Amino acid sequence: MEKVSLRDAYGDTLVELGKEDERIVVLDADLSGSTKTAKFAKAFPERFFNMGIAETNMMNVAAGLAASGKIPFVSTFAIFGTGRAWEAVRQSICYPKLNVKIVCTHGGITVGEDGASHQALEDVANMRNIPNMTVIVPADDVETKQVIRKVAYTDGPFYVRLTREKFPRIFDESYKFEIGKGHVLVEGEDVTIIANGVMTSFALLAAEMLEREGISAEVIHMPTVKPIDKELIVKSVSKTQAVVTAEEHSIIGGLGSAVAEVLVENCPVPMERLGTPDVFGLSGKGWELLHYFRLDENGIIEKVKKVLERKEK
């Protein structure tokens, strides 16, 4: 599969949106080259605001812009946008339900060499716990473009999690992203694999390999972690009676937690969560780190076998 840059897709889409709509403004905290908002800055310097290394103020300023009718996109690395600035996001953006789009790059372990200080393994959890916030984790560039477009023209606060590393392209132009909807990419009978971000591509590989062993896995791509597609989860799990979640995030508070919350209240079945355990990351190459944490097709297959054992008991 061709590897593609989600953050470039973001930067390019911002430029398109800037042409279409005067209300689009972009803020960054001294990382515009990395987050790719520099593309917008170049095209529309008068609507780009570098806020310096001051993420809390950046969120508050974005709130003020939104309260004045602008559509601000706010970008930095995921840990700073969702960690450093968390309480500004809560107080100034989510509480008044303002139309601010927080799009952070460098989510997950694939930040790589910079190590633990820069690897956001908690960002989805941080944003998911704030009322009024919608949380989206796209898988590739095709989806990222659609997500950015969609959130630009949907009222309210959004968090979109992008990455530094390029990921395999899994969608073609026929794909249609919808907020709050999961997508069945492979139909199966024995187990449901629910994934997002880069883990969706690994889930597809895992399903192929499991097929050869006679295990029929259903693969669901779940870009919107909040609000989660409860209906689709319940429907799939009612059939397969076993679930594995896979995310490039801590197993605490992210996609796995969101799915577990649905299951426990609706249709408890054996479930296994794949993500980083409750630890900090470390330096290494992005793809090395994925394999180090078993965040790959092999890790998913291990979890599938474990959950199937529990199911058969």
Added chain:
Amino acid sequence: MITFEPQFFTERNREIDDGTLRAIAREVRKDILKMTTNANSGHPGGSMSAADIIVTLYYYKMRHNPENPKWEKRDRFVLSKGHVCPALYSVLARTGYFPIEKLMEFRKLGGMLQGHPSMDTTPGIEISTGSLGHGIGAAVGMAIALKLDKSDSKVYCMVGDGEIQEGSVWEAAMSASHYNLDNLVVIVDNNNLQIDGPVDEVMSIYPTMEKWKAFGWHTIEINGHDFEEIKRALDEADNVKYKPTMILAKTVKGKGVSFMENRAEWHGKALSPEQLKEALKELGEL
């Protein structure tokens, strides 16, 4: 009750004498004390120190429209020190944003006046505040938006002196001067008291004027209870170009009631019904 037609407020720098402003501020102080005692909670001390400035903004200075709170040409007021919202709620009610009876809903379940300002529930609130150090950043965002729209509307923002201990205030201050926001005026309500005691004992913010100056702001120091000085400072800010203005308003916490003045204990505590009676008597009621 001193009332004006809504049209009165739609032009800046209105003809209104200090005696009238003083009389209105006295009513506002009574409201603050009644509201907080009725709620048996809230922040009367800082509301009293801020009252004269908020009254001058809404009755003398700002262009606004109580009948149309979202009026495009309005000047904005952001109460970054959101806990003193009783003063703002009183002024909003008295200028006509909502009925005065609503003040008794302050802090009550189902009421429209939350413990700290909420733009979702209260007409005239520009941005929800309460957690200190955030409102001023939102004010910067509003000032940038007005510049983009080539609007001549202005943004006024009040911060507490304790509040400027928050680092995000200085992030905002830096960004306002970086973007040459001469449409932004920040008023520091310098009553020198915060919850735990005198500001200079808890965590000194001094020298305050020099700090803002160093951040690129035009600075003015005034007595925050002298209407002439408040008016003059607000007018002076109109003529400042390419930089934001900070008005350091020297104020008295609990201003207007002898047993409340300059006492930190009235930061976040309401008067008892007996104390309220005493205080209202001092403020000339009955």
